[in-house]
Amino acid sequence: MSDTVFEVQDVHYSYLGKFPALSGVNMTIRSGEKIAVIGANGTGKSTLLQLLDGLIFPDRGTVTAFGERLLEHSEVYEKAAHRFRQRVGLVFQNADIQLFCPSVREDIAFGPLQFGVAEGEVNRRILEVAEVLDIQHLLDRVPHQLSIGEKRRVAIASVLAIDPDVYLFDEPTAGLDPLTVRHIIDFIVSANQRGKTIITATHDLHIIGEIADTVYVFGRNKSIVSGGSAESILNDRSLLESNNLIHIHRHHHDGREHVHQHLPLEPHD
Amino acid sequence: MSNPLHKKHDFIERSILSALAFLKDATLSEEYANRKGFLQSLDPRFNTISFLAFLVTAVSLKSALLISSLYLLCLILATLSGIPIRKFLLRTLIFIPLFSLFIVLPTLFSFVTPGEPVWSFHVVGITGIITRPGLDGAVLFVVRVAASVSLVVLLSMTTRHSELLKVLRVFGIPQVFVLTVSMSYRYLYLFATMIENIFTAVKSRVGVVSHHRHGQNIVAWNIANTWNRTTQMSEDVYMAMLSRGYTGEPRLLSAFHAKPQDWLWLLCAVVICAFLFYKGYTL
Numbered sequence: 277m278s279d280t281v282f283e284v285q286d287v288h289y290s291y292l293g294k295f296p297a298l299s300g301v302n303m304t305i306r307s308g309e310k311i312a313v314i315g316a317n318g319t320g321k322s323t324l325l326q327l328l329d330g331l332i333f334p335d336r337g338t339v340t341a342f343g344e345r346l347l348e349h350s351e352v353y354e355k356a357a358h359r360f361r362q363r364v365g366l367v368f369q370n371a372d373i374q375l376f377c378p379s380v381r382e383d384i385a386f387g388p389l390q391f392g393v394a395e396g397e398v399n400r401r402i403l404e405v406a407e408v409l410d411i412q413h414l415l416d417r418v419p420h421q422l423s424i425g426e427k428r429r430v431a432i433a434s435v436l437a438i439d440p441d442v443y444l445f446d447e448p449t450a451g452l453d454p455l456t457v458r459h460i461i462d463f464i465v466s467a468n469q470r471g472k473t474i475i476t477a478t479h480d481l482h483i484i485g486e487i488a489d490t491v492y493v494f495g496r497n498k499s500i501v502s503g504g505s506a507e508s509i510l511n512d513r514s515l516l517e518s519n520n521l522i523h524i525h526r527h528h529h530d531g532r533e534h535v536h537q538h539l540p541l542e543p544h545d
Numbered sequence: 546m547s548n549p550l551h552k553k554h555d556f557i558e559r560s561i562l563s564a565l566a567f568l569k570d571a572t573l574s575e576e577y578a579n580r581k582g583f584l585q586s587l588d589p590r591f592n593t594i595s596f597l598a599f600l601v602t603a604v605s606l607k608s609a610l611l612i613s614s615l616y617l618l619c620l621i622l623a624t625l626s627g628i629p630i631r632k633f634l635l636r637t638l639i640f641i642p643l644f645s646l647f648i649v650l651p652t653l654f655s656f657v658t659p660g661e662p663v664w665s666f667h668v669v670g671i672t673g674i675i676t677r678p679g680l681d682g683a684v685l686f687v688v689r690v691a692a693s694v695s696l697v698v699l700l701s702m703t704t705r706h707s708e709l710l711k712v713l714r715v716f717g718i719p720q721v722f723v724l725t726v727s728m729s730y731r732y733l734y735l736f737a738t739m740i741e742n743i744f745t746a747v748k749s750r751v752g753v754v755s756h757h758r759h760g761q762n763i764v765a766w767n768i769a770n771t772w773n774r775t776t777q778m779s780e781d782v783y784m785a786m787l788s789r790g791y792t793g794e795p796r797l798l799s800a801f802h803a804k805p806q807d808w809l810w811l812l813c814a815v816v817i818c819a820f821l822f823y824k825g826y827t828l
């Protein structure tokens with residue numbers, strides 16, 4: 277099928293051959309889809325995104341992107357790799373790692389310059405993405421001295437400047453204030469409306485209604501325990517609870533203790 | 546409870562922390578470089594060339610008075626660039642003994658004439674006779690060091706380090722080198738911050754770090770761990786570079802654009818140096 281972006285088949289991955297991070301993952305992602313990968317810490321979400329970005333390669337199983345298998349030493353070091361990297365952009369979980377240039381401006385310029393975009397056009401794109409992410413005032417700042425929310429927006433800008441077809445977001449809203457979260461969700465939704473494929477790893481259930489049509493739940497066994505529409509997953513309390521995705525509140529009322537959980541859209545009491 | 550041992554450890558810990566903070570502040574912070582001021586508004590390439598010219602002048606001149614005028618110029622430039630004079634003097638005074646050592650050493654050796662075995666006697670001989678030329682020499686030396694150090698410190702305080710590095714590129718140093726050095730520089734900063742954070746984190750968990758054996762172990766383990774974390778980090782950064790299309794041959798923005806005022810500034814610098822040289826020659 278020509279509109280298949282990623283085909284993941286029975287993928288196993290372990291760090292240094294002894295720390296398992298993924299075991300037996302299957303998924304198919306089509307062009308223009310909005311996908312969320314949810315799971316507690318350490319269930320392999322970041323590992324999956326790095327596999328999809330062709331940065332690491334499965335021990336067993338295959339990852340196919342745009343109809344071609346991602347292989348070390350063939351895909352990464354050749355022309356096809358360059359094309360692939362232009363089409364897929366990853367916003368890393370840790371913005372400190374993503375931003376390695378001495379100024380915000382240079383960080384945004386880095387991607388396009390590597391792809392041979394002319395400098396005039398690069399400068400135009402810098403201003404454009406800075407406006408979209410509201411970071412015009414930060415262009416000449418040093419990235420590692422910014423606040424976490426500012427860093428996150430710069431990191432997204434550095435990927436947006438490449439204008440990929442597929443965005444991979446690794447916990448894009450973790451640790452951010454509500455306004456910045458709003459800004460990032462709006463960005464994701466509008467990118468999807470422009471036809472971009474979006475894959476987001478998160479454990480923030482509040483946002484997945486907006487940023488995903490399809491949700492995959494990763495469990496402690498480091499594989500997919502369930503998948504389906506965002507609505508059906510959000511309504512499956514026992515699934516979310518057993519996978520450590522909803523917190524349980526303990527309250528005292530008139531000396532009696534009672535315990536209940538919260539779903540994302542329910543008001544806290 | 547005043548435990549003397551505890552006090553001592555506390556003192557050591559505070560000294561380490563303040564030394565770290567000073568180093569970070571003096572060498573890694575770019576507070577003044579980010580300010581709006583005279584030198585900051587100019588192209589770093591032109592600043593570097595002008596300062597090199599001043600430096601050559603300061604080192605070549607034989608008159609303490611003329612060198613002092615360069616020093617004065619340096620203080621004026623610092624003020625125009627938004628650097629508090631007190632802070633500037635403090636920072637240069639700390640560096641002067643360090644630089645003096647490097648400059649004094651060769652001059653010391655030039656006094657040692659070949660074949661003469663006891664040079665300590667020789668040194669005593671020199672300090673013993675305080676003649677007019679001797680005193681003049683000492684004054685000249687101190688003024689020269691003060692002026693040179695101030696010039697170097699002023700340039701490094703008003704220019705972002707990444708830009709100073711980029712100036713190297715103008716002189717034909719390859720981009721990979723510039724990128725690597727500027728990144729190591731950045732991670733040095735992260736590293737210093739990490740160690741600072743570890744001290745504070747351990748302190749908040751253990752109470753007082755230093756008199757607690759347990760606390761010390763945590764600090765030791767954390768410093769080793771920090772090293773692992775930094776190597777892991779460099780692998781991760783490499784992945785982040787790959788992800789954005791890096792192929793081993795980095796391409797960076799060509800950042801400098803000379804304005805008329807840059808050329809004007811360079812002209813002023815050259816005229817000042819020429820004038821000082823002329824004065825020095827006719828004196």
Ligand SMILES: Nc1ncnc2c1ncn2[C@@H]1O[C@H](COP(=O)(O)OP(=O)(O)O)[C@@H](O)[C@H]1O
Nearest residue numbers: 291295296297316317318319320321322323324
């Ligand atoms: N560099 C690494 N070295 C060893 N183990 C790792 C490394 N990175 C991740 N892991 C392990 O792999 C598993 C999956 O990690 P990760 O993909 O980061 O999960 P998530 O993003 O869902 O929190 C975890 O058990 C983690 O401990």
Ligand SMILES: [Mg+2]
Nearest residue numbers: 321322369446
């Ligand atoms: Mg993760």
